[in-house]
Amino acid sequence: MYFRKLLFLTKTACCKSLKLETKCHSRQNIWIIAANSPKFYSNQNLDDRSKDDKPEKVDILGRFFPQAPQTQVDAQQIKKEQERFEQENKEKTEENEKSWRRMKLGFAVFGGGLTVAATCLVIEMGSPRRDDEGQIIEDEFSHLPIVFQYLRRSWKELTFYEKMIKEPSREKLLPDPLPPPYQPTYTLVLEFTDVLVHPDWSYQTGWRFKKRPGVDQFLQAVASSNYEIVIFTTENAMMIWPVLDKLDPENKYITHRLFRDSTHFVDGVHVKNLEGLNRDLSKVIVVDWNKAATKFHPQNSLILKKWKGADEDTSLLDLANLLQTIAMSEVADVREVLSYYGQFEDPIAAFRDNQRRLMEQLEEREKAPKQDNTLTRSWLRTFTRR
Secondary structure: OHHHHHHHHHHHHHHHHHHHHHHHHHOOOOOOOOOOOOOOOOHHHHHHHHHHOOOOOOOHHHHHOOOOOOOHHHHHHHHHHHHHHHHHHHHHHHHHHHHHHHHHHHHHHHHHHHHHHHHHHHHHHHOOOEOOOOOEOOOOOOOOOHHHHHHHHHHHHHHHHHHHHHOOOOOOOOOOOOOOOOOOOEEEEEOOEOOOEEEEEEOOOEEEEEEOOOHHHHHHHHHOOOEEEEEEOOOOHHHHHHHHHHHOOOOOOEEEEEOHHHOEEEOOEEEOOHHHHOOOHHHEEEEEOOHHHHOOOHHHEEEOOOOOOOOOOOHHHHHHHHHHHHHHHOOOOHHHHHHHHOOOOOHHHHHHHHHHHHHHHHHHHHHHHHHHHHHHHHHHHHHHHO
């Protein structure tokens, strides 16, 4: 009987425990195992525990990288560094603001000065012209409003100065030719720098000009061969004029001098326009080293290699021979001869070759008649003997 009761109680307890376990799983209880005393907590117990007991903070980096405790001196030093850094940033910000204000003030002053200068320029250049009695001279802008009158006149003056820079200072660069027989038949236009002389500059001496070998003989030979010599250079007159005075002090050989103000300024290059020379272009020869400076009249140009100061150069002497040959041959149109030599990279070298071939042909011609005479005499003697 006692055994039956014990078995019944055991069975009842197992059923209760089974129901309790099922109930716990349905409520999704969380099992938390403590380190020292393992206990079971439900959701309700966990909520109560989280309210009362706060979890301890664990410094993981401190375990691996232990640091010394921060003292009061270190805290003060860090605070001073932060204050100094903030003060520097504040000073930089103030300096940038001051610089920006100064820049705006500078722009304002510059813009105001430019406006005042432009206004004065328009008033000065756009004012109407007056006669000797002070009366206003009417022009093509007199019917416009006063503001447009000043603006249009100012624009006209500005374009006039631009035209002065880009175009020659006058239409006729040379005076009218002299009556025959005082006027030479041919006109030789020479570039000065790197054709007759070579400029050189240094801190010790400044600008110096080296004469090309044979330049004096060249000028003398050409001037005496029915040529009118004209120096036409793209340099400024102030720099070249004294050098020309030393090269030809008495103006024996150089007849006229033309400088940069007589050229056309096209695409950044000063170009020589032969139309303004007031000469027959069939008798004009231009000697230069820059092909772009003579692009208006390539058929009248003889382009040489640029002389860089070599002492063994003899090109001027060969050039004198070429020009003398043209004059002695009385060429009707020099452009035909120049077009032929213009196809060579070095026309002077081509002229030397032609001269050498001509001398060889002349020597052969001199030998040929002598041989014919000897044959004729021998044949006559034979014929007479018979």
